Amino acid sequence: MTAMIGKPVNRVDGPLKVSGQATYAYEHWENDVGQPLYGFIVGATIGNGRIARIDTTRAERAAGVQLVMTHLNAPVQGIPTPDPSVPLPYWVAKPELSSPDIHHYGQPVALVVATTFEQARAASNLVDVEYTAEPGHYEFAARHDQAYAPKTLVMGIATDTAVGDFDSAFAGAEVKIDQRFTTPYEFSQPMEPNVCLAVPHRDGEELTAYVSTQIVSAARARIAKTLLMDPQRIDIVAPYIGGGFGSKLAVHAETILALLAARQLKQPVKVAMTRQQIFQLVGMRTTSSQRVRLGAERDGRLVALAHEATMYANPQEEWAEPMAAFLRSLYAAPNRLTRHRLVPLDLQGNEDVRAPGEAPGLLALESAMDELAHALAMDPVELRIGNEPTRDPERDVPFSDRRLVECMREGAHRFGWEGRPARPGSRRDARWLVGYGMAAASRGHPQAPTKARVRIGADGNAVVQSDMTDIGTGTYTILTQVAAECLGLPMDRVRVELGRSEFPTSWGSGGSWGAANSSNAVRRACEALCEKQRTADGRIPAEGLEAEGEIVGASDDPNFTNYSMSSYGAHFAEVGVDIDTCEIRLRRMLGVFAAGRILNHKTARSQLIGGMIWGVGAALHEEAVIDSRSGAFVNRDLAEYLVPVHADIPEIDAIVLDGFDDKANALGVKGIGELSICGAGASIANAVFNATGVRVRDFPITLDKVLPGLPLAEV
Amino acid sequence: MSNVVDRNSADIAAKTTQIALTINGLDRRLELDPRTSLLDALREHLHLTGTKKGCDHGQCGACTVLINGRRINACLTLAVMHEDDDILTIEGLGSPGALHTLQAAFVERDAFQCGYCTPGQICSAVGMLAEAKAGWPSHVTADVGSRDIVLTDGEIRERMSGNICRCAAYPNIVAAIRDVAEDART
Amino acid sequence: MRPFTYERATDSRAAVTAVSRAGAKYISGGTNLLDLMKLDIEQPSHLVDISRLPLKDIDELPDGGLRIGAQAVNSDVAADGRVRTRYPVLSQALLAGASGQLRNKASVGGNLLQRTRCPYFSDTAAACNKREPGSGCSAIGGFNRIHAILGASDACIATHPSDMAVAMTALDAQVELLGADQAVRHVALVDFHRLPGNTPHIETVLQPGEMITAVVLPPPPPGRQLYRKVRDRASYAFALVSVAAIVAAERGTITAARVAFGGVAHKPWRGTEAEAALIDHPASGATFRAAADAAFASAVGRGHNNFKIELAKRTLYRTLAQVTQPDEDTP
């Protein structure tokens, strides 16, 4: 058996992608699809209230228009009812145009379908809507008195936890940090918009949805439940997905509306959200206000630790992000508490955005740890090492494989951490104030039920199939490697087919579980196949051989109860802050990560670097701003919602420590898709403090927030 | 009430115009609504879907194509404005079996993840390298008066900033472009 | 986008005639017009494509100045050897704007006439006096981080987003116009854009149908030139504030100074008060500070943009230091 797993091989889908031949959802022009019609969504221009009158006459008369669907003529749809078998909302019905009530700005009030895109978009302006607006609550900061405790957080995670007696321990601590941090609304905004090409068959009794989605099984379930159809009559096709980052775990209005229209018109219909609409129709990362309290002894040992997160929720679609939950297993401290509260607002429901929980939570916590290190005049690395737990501090179970200290030590060494400016604001390079910062990364390792099938033909070529997706994560490549190694075949004799509902089901790509889930399922399928081949005396019959492999969800795997399982890392960043204007520029960054076994060092590094850059965005750029009068996101395009561009990103490297987590799964693999955003932003925030002596606790750290703290540098 | 409208094809036909475009060296005739962006003409009418739509407003670069050798955003121009132009898209640059050097460098350097911004990055890089070769300065060129343009990583980053990659493959993209630029020099 | 008819103009005179019909508009690079047409903000019924008119040349003028054709694209102007050596501030400003792709399309004329990036202006659901006179201004009392601190009114606090125009303003550029009556006239760029007053929808002194045919640069003024743009990310972002400075000093005393600001007003803003505070004064920190204070003495913040006042002062301060003392760290 040649070792293929881990090899830094090029992506098997690379040549297709770089030549524009990989086909994304909106791009299926195969003969059996046919010429589609184009749908354009019309969104509400109020944030709360109801449609008083809607007149589609002008739109219907416009050139090329085939259908204008509103709540007056939309078909009956399923209503959202929680599915006890799946602890996430993405498998649940999502009816559109189902009532005149408006719950958030931009909510679809009509779909205009026309022969061409230009006609549909033009006619969308001709739908006349009158609203009865009601006062809405849009301003998070003004509504904290309304905060309530959710029953549980998403995935059934406990809302609050407490160990020991935090209050008295904190009161008695020698050194205390008690700070509030705020983080903004953020959007995933993958480069491919949320789109669906809906193709009806047999008079609309069967539907094919070419859709940009991370989880094929969730898309199918949501569609079936919403359109009140047998799931078997719905076919999902998603071979290539132009990024997701959480925003495509579920299908949204684009898919439901395209399918409703296609079924009714008995013609293919495609709908793409405009970039502006994505800011109103897809869930965002909640804004937050996080209070962090750290009480320590003079030697840096934490005696009391509290992290309380207040977030927003849409009362109709409550979704509570586990923003402080990671802390339950991160640092040791005898007295501790975590708490989550929700403030109801009339905004679209929030959803997963890359590393929900840890990403915003670590921005706050790891900034606070830096404040503590500063207060103690300690090396931030040593402070963290001094609070390294030996067992999971709240669950009191062993860690499966915890290498945080190693990541920090290795990173500090490679980065030249010892050369950091000892005092904030003390180093200058030309017009830049220079600072170093570091932060720890940790991300829980989840597991979800996943099946895969492997078939080998008499020609000795193998095909791997799963409804798993490759959203840029490298699934095609790593599964090719795993199957090749397990079957003892060269990679070019293995073909991986993904993203179709006809294939064995999985929970797709999300929560950093995709690679571990699918690689282990494929491994099992391969083992089963090899077993079959052995019983057939090593011969492959003319009709070939086939086998399935399956892994169970975390709740059915005792290791997830008996061990605390996470992946870890450490970030080191150097920033420059302009002495006059306070523009902040990253100068270099290094991440060191330990996530069990790595399936492909090349694609893993890419993904880790990508996540680190998301941390740069979270620290310095990204913020979606609500107009508290209308409930609309004001800066809803890519010219005003800023994400990092090439010029913002200098040399960045990500290093992975070779490893194997034997408790995680047979391949020893843990997730990496979200790990590297965790803590990344905090390392940059801490570097900004080190550069300037100005601590900004309101993210993102834009220049206007540093400016008042930094005096004019005289010439 | 029925909102299914009779299709009035006369109405649509009256508003289209005949145009001829040269794309990847081939003459293509099209019957188009003048409102059609070059991007939609490529994707929806010619089924050349390698050119991507990320924002439709010039804010991401996914739609980058080369017109007479220069990179532009295909979303912010009308197809009818490009009769007589030489349009090059990612499909004209190379194919999976015969990749352009930049395409090959992108694969080798893993300069993409989801691949959606990638055709735009590559077309942009082709245009960018030509601009640098022609001695064009950039925002980070210390002396815009100097004709001597050294394509440092900083220069590549600034010049490629019109192409957003949300997967954030930036360091690998820069490496791929650097490889090709260095090869061209030696 | 509403339906329109399209024609490609063959010469300037024909273009001016063609655009005289109701609802007609020029389209050049299209990077601003099409952007806004897609959002239903601009609604022309006829487009006159002037992008192929023979107005792309950059010509030497007898007085030592340059005449830049209105159809020259931003990249060509920025890369022109004469612009780079004699008007580096203009190259720098152009290169600080938009992206490589956009600059390859954006024309000089279109750049001057690009509309504000005020987000309420491009949202048909929001009240906006500029888009719909009399409807109100959503930016006042709304999210106004990118808005004006100088010369705004209670009707509109939008800014003009151009970088190029800021440098041209400092260079005392003239705009050459061809009127509906086929007559040519010149308007100083400082007088070309208007302040919002009560009529923010009227942005320039262009007459109906008038076409920009060129921008005329007088001979380069004495002194060193520098454009400094401050923004939220390192590239591909509009200016929070920008400064174009052209300053000459002899034996430590400033003998000539031209200053213009971007991102602060409804038009590229000529800093005459700052200039007065500079000329005949020593090239020193105290002078730069006095110039900065003078330039923004009448600045008014609207909430989110309050920081721009201090930011603009500091940016001017440092730009002056750099342009007068070549040893100062370059940007």
Ligand SMILES: Cc1cc2nc3c(=O)[nH]c(=O)nc-3n(C[C@H](O)[C@H](O)[C@H](O)COP(=O)(O)OP(=O)(O)OC[C@H]3O[C@@H](n4cnc5c(N)ncnc54)[C@H](O)[C@@H]3O)c2cc1C
């Ligand atoms: C994402 C993005 C980022 C950008 N960033 C920047 C930036 O940082 N800095 C910056 O300065 N700019 C920036 N821009 C704006 C860009 O510079 C302008 O869009 C461009 O300069 C407009 O030129 P155009 O030729 O495309 O104009 P068009 O879109 O063709 O025309 C704009 C307007 O001018 C009129 N017009 C055009 N030419 C003439 C003429 N000769 N006579 C009379 N009327 C005419 C048109 O009728 C139209 O009303 C950005 C644009 C985008 C989309």
Ligand code: SF4
């Ligand atoms: S600032 Fe001007 S452009 Fe913006 S909303 Fe007010 S009136 Fe409109």
Ligand code: FES
């Ligand atoms: S699609 Fe053209 S720039 Fe984004």
Ligand code: FES
């Ligand atoms: S590769 Fe996904 S956006 Fe660039």
